[in-house]
Amino acid sequence: EADIYQTPRYLVIGTGKKITLECSQTMGHDKMYWYQQDPGMELHLIHYSYGVNSTEKGDLSSESTVSRIRTEHFPLTLESARPSHTSQYLCASSRGGYDEQYFGPGTRLTVT
Amino acid sequence: ILNVEQSPQSLHVQEGDSTNFTCSFPSSNFYALHWYRWETAKSPEALFVMTLNGDEKKKGQISATLNTKEGYSYLYIKGSQPEDSATYLCAFMSGAWDSNYQLIWGAGTKLIIKP
Numbered sequence: 683e684a685d686i687y688q689t690p691r692y693l694v695i696g697t698g699k700k701i702t703l704e705c706s707q708t709m710g711h712d713k714m715y716w717y718q719q720d721p722g723m724e725l726h727l728i729h730y731s732y733g734v735n736s737t738e739k740g741d742l743s744s745e746s747t748v749s750r751i752r753t754e755h756f757p758l759t760l761e762s763a764r765p766s767h768t769s770q771y772l773c774a775s776s777r778g779g780y781d782e783q784y785f786g787p788g789t790r791l792t793v794t
Numbered sequence: 795i796l797n798v799e800q801s802p803q804s805l806h807v808q809e810g811d812s813t814n815f816t817c818s819f820p821s822s823n824f825y826a827l828h829w830y831r832w833e834t835a836k837s838p839e840a841l842f843v844m845t846l847n848g849d850e851k852k853k854g855q856i857s858a859t860l861n862t863k864e865g866y867s868y869l870y871i872k873g874s875q876p877e878d879s880a881t882y883l884c885a886f887m888s889g890a891w892d893s894n895y896q897l898i899w900g901a902g903t904k905l906i907i908k909p
Contacts, residue, residue, distance in 0.1 A: 725899040780826035782840035
Protein backbone atom coordinates (compact mmCIF):
# COMPACT_ATOMS: atom_id res chain seq x y z
CA GLU A 683 0.00 0.00 0.00
CA ALA A 684 1.27 3.46 -0.95
CA ASP A 685 2.41 5.76 1.86
CA ILE A 686 0.68 8.92 0.73
CA TYR A 687 -1.93 10.65 2.84
CA GLN A 688 -4.52 13.32 2.31
CA THR A 689 -6.63 15.23 4.80
CA PRO A 690 -9.43 15.91 5.09
CA ARG A 691 -11.15 13.12 3.15
CA TYR A 692 -14.38 15.09 2.93
CA LEU A 693 -14.96 18.82 3.36
CA VAL A 694 -18.14 20.87 3.09
CA ILE A 695 -17.48 24.58 3.38
CA GLY A 696 -19.19 27.88 2.67
CA THR A 697 -18.36 30.29 -0.14
CA GLY A 698 -15.51 32.70 0.59
CA LYS A 699 -13.71 30.53 3.15
CA LYS A 700 -10.00 29.84 2.91
CA ILE A 701 -9.12 26.14 2.82
CA THR A 702 -5.94 24.07 2.75
CA LEU A 703 -5.90 20.49 1.54
CA GLU A 704 -3.02 18.52 3.03
CA CYS A 705 -0.90 15.91 1.23
CA SER A 706 2.07 14.04 2.67
CA GLN A 707 4.16 11.14 1.43
CA THR A 708 6.79 9.09 3.23
CA MET A 709 8.43 7.53 0.17
CA GLY A 710 10.99 10.29 -0.37
CA HIS A 711 9.65 11.02 -3.85
CA ASP A 712 10.81 14.22 -5.49
CA LYS A 713 7.87 14.63 -7.84
CA MET A 714 4.41 15.42 -6.49
CA TYR A 715 1.14 16.29 -8.22
CA TRP A 716 -2.35 17.64 -7.59
CA TYR A 717 -5.17 16.48 -9.82
CA GLN A 718 -8.78 17.62 -10.01
CA GLN A 719 -11.42 15.14 -11.07
CA ASP A 720 -15.16 15.47 -11.63
CA PRO A 721 -17.37 12.33 -11.78
CA GLY A 722 -16.93 10.37 -15.01
CA MET A 723 -14.28 12.75 -16.26
CA GLU A 724 -10.54 12.63 -16.74
CA LEU A 725 -8.01 13.52 -14.07
CA HIS A 726 -6.72 17.02 -14.82
CA LEU A 727 -3.32 18.14 -13.55
CA ILE A 728 -3.57 21.46 -11.70
CA HIS A 729 -0.15 21.66 -9.99
CA TYR A 730 3.08 19.71 -9.79
CA SER A 731 6.47 19.95 -8.16
CA TYR A 732 9.90 18.60 -9.09
CA GLY A 733 11.18 18.96 -5.55
CA VAL A 734 11.62 21.39 -2.66
CA ASN A 735 10.93 25.03 -3.65
CA SER A 736 9.71 23.94 -7.10
CA THR A 737 6.05 24.40 -8.11
CA GLU A 738 4.49 24.53 -11.56
CA LYS A 739 0.97 24.98 -12.90
CA GLY A 740 -0.62 22.09 -14.74
CA ASP A 741 -2.72 22.05 -17.87
CA LEU A 742 -5.95 22.94 -16.06
CA SER A 743 -6.14 26.51 -14.88
CA SER A 744 -6.84 26.67 -11.17
CA GLU A 745 -7.28 29.46 -8.63
CA SER A 746 -5.51 27.33 -6.04
CA THR A 747 -1.90 27.69 -4.97
CA VAL A 748 0.62 25.14 -3.70
CA SER A 749 3.88 25.15 -1.78
CA ARG A 750 6.73 22.65 -1.37
CA ILE A 751 8.86 23.58 1.60
CA ARG A 752 9.59 19.99 2.58
CA THR A 753 10.02 16.96 0.33
CA GLU A 754 7.21 15.05 2.02
CA HIS A 755 4.60 17.82 2.15
CA PHE A 756 2.65 19.41 -0.73
CA PRO A 757 -0.39 21.37 0.52
CA LEU A 758 -2.95 23.02 -1.77
CA THR A 759 -4.68 26.25 -0.73
CA LEU A 760 -7.80 27.99 -1.95
CA GLU A 761 -7.89 31.58 -0.65
CA SER A 762 -11.61 32.02 -1.26
CA ALA A 763 -13.66 28.93 -2.00
CA ARG A 764 -16.44 29.11 -4.60
CA PRO A 765 -19.10 26.55 -5.66
CA SER A 766 -17.14 26.05 -8.92
CA HIS A 767 -14.32 24.56 -6.79
CA THR A 768 -16.57 21.64 -5.83
CA SER A 769 -14.69 18.57 -7.03
CA GLN A 770 -12.45 15.71 -5.98
CA TYR A 771 -8.79 16.56 -5.44
CA LEU A 772 -6.18 13.79 -5.71
CA CYS A 773 -2.57 14.08 -4.63
CA ALA A 774 0.10 11.80 -6.10
CA SER A 775 3.87 11.32 -6.03
CA SER A 776 6.47 9.53 -8.13
CA ARG A 777 10.21 8.97 -8.40
CA GLY A 778 10.13 10.94 -11.65
CA GLY A 779 10.71 10.12 -15.31
CA TYR A 780 8.01 7.77 -16.57
CA ASP A 781 7.68 5.95 -13.24
CA GLU A 782 4.26 5.08 -11.88
CA GLN A 783 2.42 7.54 -9.70
CA TYR A 784 1.23 6.71 -6.20
CA PHE A 785 -2.07 8.26 -5.20
CA GLY A 786 -3.59 9.41 -1.94
CA PRO A 787 -7.22 8.65 -1.07
CA GLY A 788 -8.45 12.04 -2.31
CA THR A 789 -10.39 14.93 -0.80
CA ARG A 790 -13.99 15.45 -1.83
CA LEU A 791 -14.64 19.18 -1.56
CA THR A 792 -18.12 20.70 -1.61
CA VAL A 793 -18.48 24.47 -1.53
CA THR A 794 -21.98 25.68 -0.69
CA ILE B 795 -4.28 19.56 -27.49
CA LEU B 796 -3.38 15.96 -26.67
CA ASN B 797 -6.31 13.60 -26.23
CA VAL B 798 -6.58 10.13 -24.72
CA GLU B 799 -9.73 8.15 -25.49
CA GLN B 800 -10.90 5.03 -23.70
CA SER B 801 -13.62 2.69 -24.90
CA PRO B 802 -16.04 1.51 -23.94
CA GLN B 803 -17.09 3.98 -21.23
CA SER B 804 -18.58 1.13 -19.18
CA LEU B 805 -18.82 -2.61 -19.46
CA HIS B 806 -20.93 -5.27 -17.71
CA VAL B 807 -19.36 -8.73 -17.80
CA GLN B 808 -20.48 -12.03 -16.34
CA GLU B 809 -18.19 -13.57 -13.72
CA GLY B 810 -15.77 -15.95 -15.37
CA ASP B 811 -15.91 -14.26 -18.76
CA SER B 812 -12.91 -12.60 -20.34
CA THR B 813 -12.99 -9.03 -21.55
CA ASN B 814 -10.85 -6.31 -23.05
CA PHE B 815 -10.93 -2.58 -23.60
CA THR B 816 -9.02 0.05 -25.51
CA CYS B 817 -6.94 3.14 -24.89
CA SER B 818 -6.18 5.40 -27.88
CA PHE B 819 -3.49 8.06 -27.70
CA PRO B 820 -1.44 10.27 -30.05
CA SER B 821 0.93 8.23 -32.24
CA SER B 822 3.64 10.89 -32.26
CA ASN B 823 6.18 11.78 -29.55
CA PHE B 824 5.38 8.66 -27.52
CA TYR B 825 7.23 8.33 -24.21
CA ALA B 826 5.17 6.07 -21.94
CA LEU B 827 1.70 4.63 -21.38
CA HIS B 828 0.32 3.89 -17.92
CA TRP B 829 -2.61 1.72 -16.85
CA TYR B 830 -4.23 2.16 -13.42
CA ARG B 831 -7.04 0.40 -11.58
CA TRP B 832 -9.32 2.53 -9.43
CA GLU B 833 -11.66 0.67 -7.10
CA THR B 834 -14.53 2.49 -5.44
CA ALA B 835 -13.52 4.25 -2.21
CA LYS B 836 -9.83 3.49 -2.84
CA SER B 837 -6.90 5.24 -4.52
CA PRO B 838 -5.88 4.60 -8.13
CA GLU B 839 -3.15 1.93 -8.27
CA ALA B 840 -0.72 1.39 -11.10
CA LEU B 841 -1.06 -1.81 -13.10
CA PHE B 842 1.48 -1.30 -15.88
CA VAL B 843 3.95 1.23 -17.21
CA MET B 844 4.74 0.53 -20.85
CA THR B 845 7.46 2.21 -22.88
CA LEU B 846 8.31 0.03 -25.90
CA ASN B 847 6.30 -0.59 -29.06
CA GLY B 848 5.05 -4.17 -29.04
CA ASP B 849 5.44 -4.44 -25.29
CA GLU B 850 3.24 -6.92 -23.47
CA LYS B 851 2.85 -6.88 -19.70
CA LYS B 852 1.05 -9.31 -17.41
CA LYS B 853 -0.04 -9.25 -13.78
CA GLY B 854 -2.07 -12.28 -12.71
CA GLN B 855 -5.06 -12.54 -15.03
CA ILE B 856 -4.63 -8.99 -16.39
CA SER B 857 -2.44 -8.23 -19.37
CA ALA B 858 -1.80 -5.27 -21.66
CA THR B 859 -0.36 -4.72 -25.11
CA LEU B 860 1.05 -1.59 -26.70
CA ASN B 861 1.17 -0.30 -30.28
CA THR B 862 2.89 3.08 -30.32
CA LYS B 863 2.93 3.35 -34.15
CA GLU B 864 -0.85 3.37 -34.40
CA GLY B 865 -1.50 4.82 -30.94
CA TYR B 866 -3.42 2.22 -29.00
CA SER B 867 -3.14 -0.13 -26.05
CA TYR B 868 -5.43 -3.00 -25.06
CA LEU B 869 -6.09 -4.22 -21.53
CA TYR B 870 -7.28 -7.81 -21.21
CA ILE B 871 -8.84 -9.51 -18.20
CA LYS B 872 -9.07 -13.29 -18.36
CA GLY B 873 -11.74 -15.03 -16.26
CA SER B 874 -13.20 -11.92 -14.61
CA GLN B 875 -13.84 -12.06 -10.86
CA PRO B 876 -16.03 -9.71 -8.77
CA GLU B 877 -12.88 -8.12 -7.31
CA ASP B 878 -11.95 -6.98 -10.84
CA SER B 879 -14.85 -4.51 -10.72
CA ALA B 880 -13.22 -1.09 -10.94
CA THR B 881 -12.56 1.81 -13.26
CA TYR B 882 -9.51 1.24 -15.44
CA LEU B 883 -7.61 4.37 -16.41
CA CYS B 884 -4.95 4.82 -19.00
CA ALA B 885 -2.60 7.79 -19.22
CA PHE B 886 -0.23 8.88 -21.99
CA MET B 887 3.10 10.61 -21.49
CA SER B 888 4.44 12.60 -24.43
CA GLY B 889 8.15 13.04 -25.06
CA ALA B 890 7.62 16.37 -26.84
CA TRP B 891 9.89 19.20 -25.68
CA ASP B 892 6.98 21.23 -24.29
CA SER B 893 5.15 18.35 -22.61
CA ASN B 894 6.95 18.55 -19.26
CA TYR B 895 6.55 14.74 -19.25
CA GLN B 896 3.17 14.93 -17.56
CA LEU B 897 0.47 12.29 -17.85
CA ILE B 898 -2.60 12.97 -20.01
CA TRP B 899 -5.47 10.85 -18.71
CA GLY B 900 -8.39 9.09 -20.33
CA ALA B 901 -11.82 9.17 -18.66
CA GLY B 902 -11.63 5.45 -17.87
CA THR B 903 -13.57 2.28 -18.55
CA LYS B 904 -15.87 1.28 -15.70
CA LEU B 905 -15.98 -2.51 -15.43
CA ILE B 906 -18.78 -4.21 -13.50
CA ILE B 907 -18.58 -7.96 -12.96
CA LYS B 908 -21.95 -9.63 -12.46
CA PRO B 909 -21.89 -12.77 -10.24
